[in-house]
Amino acid sequence: MKNIQREDIHLISQHSNLTQEDIEKSLESNVYNSKEAWLSFFRLLLGSLAVGLTVSGIIFFLAYNWAGLHKFVKLGLTEGLLIAVTGLVLLAKIDTNTRNLILTGASFLIGALFALFGQIYQTGADSYNLFLAWTIFITLWVAISDFAPLWLLYIILVNTTLLLYIQQIAKNLPDSLIFDLLLILNSIFLISGILISRKNKAITIPTWFLNTLALACAAISTLGISIGILDHHNLILLILISLVAILFALGIWYALKINSIFYLSLIAFSLIIIASSLLANILDNEIMFLLVGVFIASSITLTVRFLLILQKKWAHEN
Amino acid sequence: MKKYKRLIIILNLALFLLYFNYLIFQKEDLLDSGQLVLLKLAPVDPRSLMQGDYMSLRYDIPAKFDFAKLSERGYCVVRLDEYGVAALIRFQEDITPLGSGEYLIKYALVDKWNLKFGAESFFFQEGQSQKYEVAEYGGLKVDDNGNSLLSGLYDKYKKKIN
Numbered sequence: 001m002k003n004i005q006r007e008d009i010h011l012i013s014q015h016s017n018l019t020q021e022d023i024e025k026s027l028e029s030n031v032y033n034s035k036e037a038w039l040s041f042f043r044l045l046l047g048s049l050a051v052g053l054t055v056s057g058i059i060f061f062l063a064y065n066w067a068g069l070h071k072f073v074k075l076g077l078t079e080g081l082l083i084a085v086t087g088l089v090l091l092a093k094i095d096t097n098t099r100n101l102i103l104t105g106a107s108f109l110i111g112a113l114f115a116l117f118g119q120i121y122q123t124g125a126d127s128y129n130l131f132l133a134w135t136i137f138i139t140l141w142v143a144i145s146d147f148a149p150l151w152l153l154y155i156i157l158v159n160t161t162l163l164l165y166i167q168q169i170a171k172n173l174p175d176s177l178i179f180d181l182l183l184i185l186n187s188i189f190l191i192s193g194i195l196i197s198r199k200n201k202a203i204t205i206p207t208w209f210l211n212t213l214a215l216a217c218a219a220i221s222t223l224g225i226s227i228g229i230l231d232h233h234n235l236i237l238l239i240l241i242s243l244v245a246i247l248f249a250l251g252i253w254y255a256l257k258i259n260s261i262f263y264l265s266l267i268a269f270s271l272i273i274i275a276s277s278l279l280a281n282i283l284d285n286e287i288m289f290l291l292v293g294v295f296i297a298s299s300i301t302l303t304v305r306f307l308l309i310l311q312k313k314w315a316h317e318n
Numbered sequence: 319m320k321k322y323k324r325l326i327i328i329l330n331l332a333l334f335l336l337y338f339n340y341l342i343f344q345k346e347d348l349l350d351s352g353q354l355v356l357l358k359l360a361p362v363d364p365r366s367l368m369q370g371d372y373m374s375l376r377y378d379i380p381a382k383f384d385f386a387k388l389s390e391r392g393y394c395v396v397r398l399d400e401y402g403v404a405a406l407i408r409f410q411e412d413i414t415p416l417g418s419g420e421y422l423i424k425y426a427l428v429d430k431w432n433l434k435f436g437a438e439s440f441f442f443q444e445g446q447s448q449k450y451e452v453a454e455y456g457g458l459k460v461d462d463n464g465n466s467l468l469s470g471l472y473d474k475y476k477k478k479i480n
Binding site for chain 1: 323324326327328329330331333334335337338339341342345439440446467468469
């Protein structure tokens with residue numbers, strides 16, 4: 001048994017002649033966190049708090065003193081801070097995690113500077129350019145950091161830039177194409193993430209990061225198809241449906257391979273929502289609402305039951 | 319930390335600072351040397367447009383025109399009266415032809431009914447909205463290539479609201 005939980009020890013202690021010391025020992029080695037784990041947790045927690053609070057402190061300082069400061073003071077202060085923060089990354093003898101946290105703070109500061117620029121020079125309508133520039137000017141940092149939170153910020157920025165591009169520049173594209181493009185973009189990130197983490201053992205990509213990406217892909221698929229069904233944009237919807245079909249098939253195959261309940265439940269619930277909107281679109285009356293309600297209740301019950309059985313089976317295999 | 323990572327971090331910072339300060343220089347140059355053009359704000363009940371800390375602007379000139387024939391991007395040619403208030407002469411796709419006393423403002427078509435010059439909202443500190451309610455004109459600084467920058471709001475006496 002690889003993964004001993006608190007419940008397992010509890011169960012064994014009642015049905016065996018283990019002494020109290022034995023139980024304590026096994027709890028300590030298997031369940032309780034060590035001093036090092038707590039230390040690194042606190043280092044990460046306090047580090048994130050420090051970076052987050054410093055950046056928001058600057059933003060609030062500028063916002064409160066907006067009228068009292070000359071524009072060059074506002075820009076100069078923030079630029080100076082960015083240089084100082086980046087200098088800290090380069091000079092101080094700090095561990096990799098803290099350094100990456102500071103680099104993430106610096107990446108937020110670049111965004112804050114662009115926001116400041118937009119406010120001072122009243123370029124509010126130009127948000128596509130600002131987001132594009134923000135994305136471009138943290139790319140190198142993201143690439144060398146190997147740090148999942150920074151990558152997440154980067155992916156959010158790429159998505160935002162793409163959205164703004166479609167809204168502000170490429171206005172002739174049909175709206176429903178947005179979902180196709182977003183899905184392609186995020187599934188490329190997800191699939192390369194999975195491939196990299198499996199092929200290259202030197203790089204560890206945290207599970208929460210991949211799960212967040214998978215959640216984003218599933219949300220885009222679900223929303224895109226549900227809205228597409230109501231909009232009747234047939235060709236674009238067809239592209240989206242084929243993309244989603246391929247992705248979901250890959251997802252199920254991969255989930256069964258690595259015994260992941262997360263991907264399976266994600267896909268199942270996404271399919272339930274899509275099926276419900278399809279049903280609701282066929283007939284728009286009270287009977288259909290009742291039917292959709294019954295469908296949702298029963299399909300969710302069945303899915304949860306199935307997933308529980310699967311989880312039990314996989315737990316025994318390990 | 320490996321040496322090449324250090325270099326890349328510095329390189330990224332340097333590139334950003336160069337680009338960012340160049341942007342600032344560009345805007346400051348436009349503010350210093352650009353021609354002030356006052357555009358009448360469209361009477362769309364400015365009071366109801368106050369939203370927290372910014373005011374959305376609509377200029378009066380484009381409101382009278384049929385945009386169906388306009389290209390997506392182009393230039394708006396204006397002539398100034400003695401107070402600097404702009405009157406629309408015509409729309410054109412290139413920066414030429416341009417007669418003497420005429421100024422260019424770059425525009426982009428938002429949809430069938432709206433044009434934008436790049437400054438459709440005016441940001442100010444929270445709680446200052448009363449001051450800007452009397453605004454009658456938006457003051458744009460424009461250069462020879464039609465780039466424009468909103469420099470402030472002006473009241474009916476053509477005085478800048480500070």
